[in-house]
Amino acid sequence: MEKYLRENFYVQPKRPSEDAQLRWRSAVSVVKNPRRRFRWVANLAQRADAEQKRKKLQEKIRVALCVQKAALHFITAGTRKTGNYMLSKEIQDAGFGINPDELASIVRSHDTKCLEHHEGVEGLAKAVRVKFQEGVSSSDVKHRQHIYGHNRHTEKPSRSFWMFVWDAMQDLTLIILILCSILSIGVGILTQGLPKGMYDGVGIILCIFLVVFVTSLSDYKQSLQFKDLDKEKKNVSIHITRDSRRQKVSIHELVVGDIVHLAIGDIVPADGLFISGFSLLIDESSLSGESEAVNADKQKPFLLCGTTVQDGSAKMLVTAVGMKTEWGRLMDTLNEGGDDETPLQVKLNGVATLIGKIGLGFALVTFLVLTGRFLLVKISHDSITKWSLDDASKLLSFFATAVIIIVVAVPEGLPLAVTLSLAFAMKKLMNDKALVRHLSACETMGSAGCICTDKTGTLTTNQMVVDKIWICEQTKAIKTGNFDDGVLKKSIPVEIFDLLLQSIFQNTASEVVKGEDGKNKVMGTPTESALLGFGLTLGGDTKFYNDKYKIMKVEPFNSNRKKMSVLVSLPDSTNKTRAFCKGASEIVVRMCDKVVNAEGKVVDLNEQLRNKINEAINGFACDALRTLCIAFKDMEGTTESDSSIPEDKYTLISIIGIKDPVRPGVKEAVKTCLAAGIIVRMVTGDNINTAKAIARECGILTDGLAIEGPDFRNKTQQEMEEIIPKLQVMARSLPLDKHTLVTHLRKDFNEVVAVTGDGTNDAPALHEADIGFAMGIAGTEVAKENADVIVMDDNFTTIVNVTRWGRSVYINIQKFVQFQLTVNVVALMLNFVSACVSGSAPLTAVQMLWVNMIMDTLGALALATEPPHDGLMKRPPIGRNAKFITGVMWRNIIGQSLYQTIVLLVLKFRGEQILNLNGPNATITLNTFIFNTFVFCQVFNEVNSRDMEKINVLEGLLSSWIFLIVMAATICFQIIIVEFLGAFAQTVPLSSDLWLISVMIGAVSLLVAVVLKCIPVPVKNYVATHHDGYEQLPSGPELA
Secondary structure: OHHHHHHHOOOOOOOOOHHHHHHHHHHOOOOOOHHHHOOOOOOHHHHHHHHHHHHHHHHHHHHHHHHHHOOHHHHHHHHOOOOOOOOOHHHHHOOOOOOHHHHHHHHHOOOHHHHHHOOHHHHHHHHOOOOOOOOEOHHHHHHHHHHHOOOOOOOOOOOOHHHHHHHHOOOHHHHHHHHHHHHHHHHHHHHHOOOHHHHHHHHHHHHHHHHHHHHHHHHHHHHHHHHHHHHHHHOOEEEEEEOOEEEEEEHHHOOOOOEEEEOOOOEOOOEEEEEEEEEEEEEOHHHHOOOOOEEOOOOOOEEOOOOEEEEEEEEEEEEEOHHHOHHHHHHHHHOOOOOOOOHHHHHHHHHHHHHHHHHHHHHHHHHHHHHHHHHHHHHHOOOOOOOOHHHHHHHHHHHHHHHHHHHHHOOOHHHHHHHHHHHHHHHHHHHOOEEEOOHHHHHHHOOOOEEEEOOOOOOEOOOOEEEEEEEOOEEEEOOOOOOOHHHHHHHOOHHHHHHHHHHHHHOOOOEEEEOOOOOEEEEOOHHHHHHHHHHHHOOOOHHHHHHHOEEEEEEOOOOOOOEEEEEEEOOOOOOEEEEEEEEEHHHHHHHEEEEEOOOOOEEEOOHHHHHHHHHHHHHHHHOOEEEEEEEEEEEEOOOOOOOOOOOOOEEEEEEEEEEOOEOOOHHHHHHHHHHOOOEEEEEOOOOHHHHHHHHHHHOOOOOOEEEEHHHHHOOOHHHHHHHHHHEEEEEOOOHHHHHHHHHHHHHOOOOOEEEEEOOHHHHHHHHHOOEEEEEOOOOOHHHHHOOOEEEOOOOHHHHHHHHHHHHHHHHHHHHHHHHHHHHHHHHHHHHHHHHHHHOOOOOOHHHHHHHHHHHHHHHHHHHOOOOOOHHHHHOOOOOOOOOOOOHHHHHHHHHHHHHHHHHHHHHHHHHHHHHOOOOOOHHHHHHHHHHHHHHHHHHHHHHHOOOOOOOOOOOOHHHOHHHHHHHHHHHHHHHHHHHHOHHHHOOOOOOHHHHHHHHHHHHHHHHHHHHHHOOOOOOOOOOOEOOOOOEOOOOOHHHO
8 A cells, every 4th residue: 555655645745746746647547526535636737828828927017017117118208298197086085195006107107207206205105194204193094995906815705604614515435325315315205104104314414414514514614614724824024114214014904105115025914105215126026927126216106005125224115015016916826726636635535445346346346246146036036027116225225235335434534634733723822822824834944853953043032131241341340120330431531432332223123113102112023122222221312313313325234244334424523424333243354354342442352351251252142141242333425326335444432242042941852852863953054163052051052063154155965974973063154054954854854854043044044944934023924925834932842743743733633544444345345245135224324424414524524633742852753754643553453443343243144142132023123223233333442542551542632622522522423313214324223231232342342452562563674863862762653
């Protein structure tokens, strides 16, 4: 079976090839209900059509942008009349001076002529009643949404419950059974009269309706869970100026006139116009397909929704939202065709196909045997030419029995159980601060053998404060809460103190804003916030320095530069400028040739002073402090037009040590990973000593290797293969280093790799990894778009929780498959052998439909939604190429099937004597008893399936409330069927003794399971010694 599945039903977890997707689709056969079975499977034809539409729209946008770049657009614009849009009375009464369509077309068409006609960006701001410093008023938001539209894209209407009912009714076998039932009712009334003649047919129809209702309800609940997750995925937070203060709002609350703050890694949330900013570089490839980034400034102010900020920062005036943007039209095509199917869904489609073929063969043979025996009896009585309605009724019942065998034999619920389990896990994970963007990530995380994690904000709290400062050759400790700013001010010259404050308040990407309570609040990255907070403590003021010194140019921080620079003009001078630089200590010190000495004088940076500086940096780093240096350079003869920020000959002002404590629970989470056979590697841009100190505190760095990014990237392939198994910490790394490490781990060591990232440049590593985790708080929108899971609280413990749920999903599906295959085997063998030997099946159509519901929908609910337990993280990861149906599962399936089949067949052929049944109702009582026993065997086997290895299957049972509800519902409904619905289900009430014996025979399954679990199953073990000294446990789901 495993070879068949591997050849025909294997797809990659991420970006599966179209060939693999087409191969498994063509291999699928014996499908009862394609609409339901393939509901959560990508529609490749629809996707291809959508891709064609998207490419056409992209080409149209690309051509428009190219025309604009070639200035041809301006020629055509010159002949076009401006102002030909009429202002409606509603717009005029609202006080707006521009039509929504005209406003949207200015940016969409890059219409410079129309923009000039409206007196530029300032004129448009007046037309939409907004001031750049104040932004939109919150009380005006709803009014603007009414006039200019909501920032939402067209979404497909949700499917109602009745649509799921209709889908469930498309099951071919159920349709055939309904037709058989209608014929049975007609024949029954003619032969037995009313109401007795209609009981059999009506019973089947009622049971079908029950199956359809329960199935539809389960599917509908799943769809609601996916809808909630989809809403959460689309809910992006953006920074805007509103009510005269900077604040965060949902992207859906954005309106025309809002002032949006853009930074590196942001996705432009609406069409708009550039107001102010520095070095803004926009990647328009998502819209136009062109990979070359474009600059945006006051001369080229057009910003399109859906493009990404590659570099720089800016403020933008929103001019169009929602479906009035090109991105809104493009979004219509992006999600067509559905998400890719997961490897488990594909694999279980293969299992269902294989078992379906076997079941179809058994059904056909059963029908031929029953019909053959019936015909032989007629021939022996010389009545082959005499046919009655009773004969027709018997043949109809034979056919119905064969169809019922197909219903039970084709495990349609197997692939759908994966979706159910994943939906349940994703919903729970969302509550636990992990937003799963791709279904397959949940599965794959159960196989992860390595996690490459960032340090800042993931292992640490990201609540940074300045702890120490080195300035004028002296180190000062900064005690939070009781720091006296006068101490630092008195210990250094006034001009150096002023220079420090200027560098803090002008060389920053953060902003000091007034909160709702009127108090100062810093908005920006944690590092910037710590510095600005320190500056405020020292008595500094942003407005004072920005009014005194005009900012000419800014180079924002990014993970490649590892520094931020700013150029300002000095007052009372036309050509004097000052550059400030701050960033990674080693990089900034390398740019310096001077330093401020103990007397506050600028002196040359000699070897002795350089050693002092390095000692201070290493001292801070060994105390687990993040270190950054601040430097400046004064220049003459620089004009605004040719201004450029220098890269050398700076003067070092100070070294800042920033404290970022390790998160509570991280050390325990790392320990849990190691116990689960998962290696944790820290990859950070920080100083190596800081990284090592934090890694030791977290339990990541033991006796392994810590290396710096520049050393790592210069290694040869052979050296890489030698050091990577020992590698525990990589410091001063670039995003490219992280990508290289992930690639080597996956390709050279066949590891299943999870990686975390927050920056725009982390996107390639997130894309390459088996599972990419983006940070929800510190992460850029570009990182989130390339990730499989968004960690909403940026916490490493959450990543471990995703791993736990990933393993749980895999194990739960294995448990369900074990349970369902056991029911399949027993039902097939019981009906087939009985039909061949006695000419009749012991279980009627209604009874088999009920059994099908127990093993399909209810079984999936009970087993596929079991919550994870701590034991899952004491086992090794599931191997990349591990067998899904393991030796342990086959042992349990075969053992339980043998027990149940033997017991039920003995009851079928010797039950009347064993149970001492006499009288006219002996046969129907026996069949009812067999049906009851069969159901209780499944109930107890469901309990057995809770753990495939452990003898104690009751552990944690009370915490699994869905399992308990399903068990209780199954038993209650079984009692109702047997005791009260005999006319429809062809059962009779059983005595208390027979009930007790039924339950006891079922309960013996628990003892059988104990015996089976004592039988050893050979496992192919391999042992690999890892960098931290432990030996990896045998890999594979056999031990799960």
